[in-house]
Amino acid sequence: MSDRGKIVETVEDLTSPVVIPVDAYISEDYARAERDKLWRKVWLQAGRIEDIPEPGDFITFDILDDSLLIVRSGPDTIQAYYNVCPHRGRKLVDIPEGARNARGRRPHFSCAYHGWRFDLEGENIHLLYKEDWQGQLTGGCTNLSKVNVDTWGGWIWINLDPDCEPLRDYLEPAAAMLDPFELQNMRCRWRKWGIFDCNWKVALEAFNETYHVQTTHPEFNKFGEFRGWARAQGKHSNIGYDAPKDMDENQQAKLRVGSGADPRISTAEMQVFTWENANTNTTQTLVDASLRLVDELPEGTPGDQVLKHWLESARRDDEARGVIWPTVDLAHVGKSGTAWQIFPNFQIGHSVNNMLCYSARPLDSNPDKCIFEGAVYQLYPKGEEPETEWEFCKATAEEWCYVLGQDFGNMAAVQQGMKSGGFKGTMPNPYMERSTANLHYNLARYMGSGAPRKLK
Numbered sequence: 096m097s098d099r100g101k102i103v104e105t106v107e108d109l110t111s112p113v114v115i116p117v118d119a120y121i122s123e124d125y126a127r128a129e130r131d132k133l134w135r136k137v138w139l140q141a142g143r144i145e146d147i148p149e150p151g152d153f154i155t156f157d158i159l160d161d162s163l164l165i166v167r168s169g170p171d172t173i174q175a176y177y178n179v180c181p182h183r184g185r186k187l188v189d190i191p192e193g194a195r196n197a198r199g200r201r202p203h204f205s206c207a208y209h210g211w212r213f214d215l216e217g218e219n220i221h222l223l224y225k226e227d228w229q230g231q232l233t234g235g236c237t238n239l240s241k242v243n244v245d246t247w248g249g250w251i252w253i254n255l256d257p258d259c260e261p262l263r264d265y266l267e268p269a270a271a272m273l274d275p276f277e278l279q280n281m282r283c284r285w286r287k288w289g290i291f292d293c294n295w296k297v298a299l300e301a302f303n304e305t306y307h308v309q310t311t312h313p314e315f316n317k318f319g320e321f322r323g324w325a326r327a328q329g330k331h332s333n334i335g336y337d338a339p340k341d342m343d344e345n346q347q348a349k350l351r352v353g354s355g356a357d358p359r360i361s362t363a364e365m366q367v368f369t370w371e372n373a374n375t376n377t378t379q380t381l382v383d384a385s386l387r388l389v390d391e392l393p394e395g396t397p398g399d400q401v402l403k404h405w406l407e408s409a410r411r412d413d414e415a416r417g418v419i420w421p422t423v424d425l426a427h428v429g430k431s432g433t434a435w436q437i438f439p440n441f442q443i444g445h446s447v448n449n450m451l452c453y454s455a456r457p458l459d460s461n462p463d464k465c466i467f468e469g470a471v472y473q474l475y476p477k478g479e480e481p482e483t484e485w486e487f488c489k490a491t492a493e494e495w496c497y498v499l500g501q502d503f504g505n506m507a508a509v510q511q512g513m514k515s516g517g518f519k520g521t522m523p524n525p526y527m528e529r530s531t532a533n534l535h536y537n538l539a540r541y542m543g544s545g546a547p548r549k550l551k
């Protein structure tokens with residue numbers, strides 16, 4: 096652990112260079128302490144609302160030793176329970192071997208051991224030989240234990256701390272900044288998960304900055320160089336791109352429009368490359384509209400006009416098939432950036448018509464392993480949303496995609512490198528990688544250790 100400099104005490108200090116001790120990534124004691132100090136205290140994204148559309152629909156969500164059962168108990172109500180039978184502690188709903196979670200529909204839940212049964216509200220409705228307990232099974236002790244649950248952005252969130260703050264308060268300012276993008280209307284195009292050979296923070300920190308793009312993803316360099324920023328937003332953070340004033344700067348940079356000899360052509364090339372090699376951050380409508388740019392616009396059209404024409408024509412194409420993008424004020428788009436990191440372990444790469452989300456959480460108290468998840472969502476015409484399930488994939492380009500394979504390629508190598516006697520702590524770029532500094536600044540408040548220190 097580094098002993099350089101003073102501990103960072105205010106978020107303003109994160110604008111200066113800091114060093115982050117490695118314990119948070121590699122220490123077994125730290126990883127063990129996370130269960131009680133972190134994971135049992137924070138709001139966690141546990142699934143999508145559309146996964147449980149009808150009463151009786153349920154999913155499970157596991158975080159370390161706690162398995163949760165999330166149930167649609169009525170048309171407008173969702174409940175979450177510890178997935179454990181109060182009789183002798185059998186897990187109530189088994190997770191199928193090799194699956195990320197259980198999912199199904201039941202009128203009630205029966206324990207496989209002695210048959211205690213619970214309705215959708217978690218109340219015990221069947222218990223053999225109840226009289227043997229001599230009338231002392233009172234005070235709800237035979238019901239399922241409830242867990243805080245709420246929804247935002249189309250996701251179901253749970254919190255194991257009975258005294259937690261409301262979800263909305265917890266999520267601000269991210270929730271207010273992201274609400275105009277109407278993320279709740281998007282549906283999954285694909286979702287994959289895997290067990291990766293690195294700490295959950297290493298996995299997430301591969302995506303919470305744009306500093307790595309030039310080197311890890313060299314193919315994007317030919318579409319232009321864009322300078323990224325990262326900002327602390329309370330517990331959360333966001334990232335985006337600097338660009339000329341009065342422009343939809345993040346869109347322009349993220350989509351890499353306006354660079355290259357002919358922006359009509361480079362835009363289409365960038366779209367096709369992204370669609371084929373990442374299958375993220377764009378849609379078929381956007382790709383198709385980009386391929387028409389050379390026919391629809393004269394040679395020499397400046398980049399900002401190419402971007403405008405392209406997005407407007409894609410918006411119209413989608414509208415014609417009943418897919419309505421929300422209209423978001425350009426200044427707001429600029430401020431919102433390209434992705435939000437929701438403390439501690441969820442990233443939303445938002446836009447008006449699609450999004451790319453990542454999460455990572457520990458598998459057990461081994462700091463060198465994590466459960467990593469990636470999911471892409473977009474707007475669909477009503478009734479044409481695909482049915483998707485979590486697909487287990489190894490951390491390879493073959494099983495995910497070329498671009499994500501490039502990101503994954505750094506993860507295990509970072510985890511190994513951090514254990515080297517020659518490594519003195521992470522030194523995030525104060526401008527472009529401040530999300531990492533802010534994550535550890537906030538983690539330290541829960542964990543009581545691991546705060547970033549001033550580099551000097």
Ligand code: FES
Nearest residue numbers: 180182183206209
């Ligand atoms: S452990 Fe569930 S009924 Fe006995």
Ligand SMILES: [Fe+2]
Nearest residue numbers: 301311312502
């Ligand atoms: Fe990347």
